[in-house]
Amino acid sequence: MGKRIWLAAGCLFWVACGDWKMDSAALTARSAAPATGMGCTACHAYPPLDSNHLYHLNRGIEDKRINGAITCLDCHNQSLAWREEVLNDTFYHDPDPASRFPGNYSTVDFPVTGAGNPPPLLIRGWHLDSVIVRRQRHPLPQPGRATAPGGLIEYMTGLAHLNDSVDVVFDPNVTDTARFQGAHAEFNPREETCSAVACHQDAVPYRFVSKAKGLPGSKE
Numbered sequence: 367m368g369k370r371i372w373l374a375a376g377c378l379f380w381v382a383c384g385d386w387k388m389d390s391a392a393l394t395a396r397s398a399a400p401a402t403g404m405g406c407t408a409c410h411a412y413p414p415l416d417s418n419h420l421y422h423l424n425r426g427i428e429d430k431r432i433n434g435a436i437t438c439l440d441c442h443n444q445s446l447a448w449r450e451e452v453l454n455d456t457f458y459h460d461p462d463p464a465s466r467f468p469g470n471y472s473t474v475d476f477p478v479t480g481a482g483n484p485p486p487l488l489i490r491g492w493h494l495d496s497v498i499v500r501r502q503r504h505p506l507p508q509p510g511r512a513t514a515p516g517g518l519i520e521y522m523t524g525l526a527h528l529n530d531s532v533d534v535v536f537d538p539n540v541t542d543t544a545r546f547q548g549a550h551a552e553f554n555p556r557e558e559t560c561s562a563v564a565c566h567q568d569a570v571p572y573r574f575v576s577k578a579k580g581l582p583g584s585k586e
């Protein structure tokens with residue numbers, strides 16, 4: 367039996383180990399409210415604290431062609447539950463022939479965030495060019511859980527979670543199939559390298575070194 371399963375089993379029986387907010391009163395209570403989800407920090411840091419995880423999760427870059435902001439789902443696609451979000455991306459054409467920045471402008475790139483933001487309102491007055499439907503995958507937040515440091519929510523887990531192996535399976539949106547001629551994004555655990563990943567636009571090589579493979583607190 368692998369070390370990780372012992373770890374998890376240890377957590378199940380050792381009450382002080384984690385944040386298991388389940389008492390008998392909650393199980394028998396009559397309520398229409400969804401039950402509070404489980405705490406993620408009982409067995410491993412959430413989010414993991416090694417520099418590779420923090421670097422990716424804190425980039426704060428929204429990529430509409432992938433899944434918006436980076437979450438665990440982008441790299442651990444089978445370990446979280448998710449739903450598909452459909453996003454309409456509407457393009458308007460700048461009518462000014464003398465414009466310094468001619469071309470089409472996307473409403474997803476320029477959202478209307480409230481009164482007094484002129485460029486988003488301005489482009490919506492131009493000629494409609496086209497509408498593209500984008501499909502993103504978003505993990506499902508657990509009910510009743512606080513937001514973890516860095517803005518991450520404690521998400522619902524999926525079938526590959528807790529199967530005694532660290533599953534790195536990229537979300538299909540993470541592959542740019544045109545750029546990589548049909549190849550799919552993959553992680554090589556021996557080399558600790560990623561290939562055909564759409565997000566890495568620059569040619570700089572990057573190693574996702576697993577610092578611990580021992581889970582709790584896994585800090586660099």
Ligand code: HEC
Binds near residue numbers: 574
């Ligand atoms: C950019 C891709 C990426 C993202 C985003 C990501 N991970 Fe990982 N994760 C990895 C890779 C790669 C490994 C290393 C696997 C290995 O070395 O075998 C890993 C390993 C892990 C491990 C095992 C730790 C260890 O010491 O080996 C845990 C637990 C984990 N991830 C949880 C998460 C959680 C929770 C999130 C979201 C809060 C997340 N990951 C987001 C890529 C990612």
Ligand code: HEC
Binds near residue numbers: 371405406523533
């Ligand atoms: C009972 C202990 C335990 C709890 C609680 C726990 N995890 Fe994990 N988690 C693990 C173990 C062990 C692994 C290592 C790989 C495996 O066994 O699947 C892991 C790995 C992961 C990974 C990396 C991908 C994978 O499946 O290998 C992600 C993502 C993850 N956990 C998310 C979460 C989230 C989100 C929560 C809170 C809802 C959570 N975990 C709560 C034990 C736990």
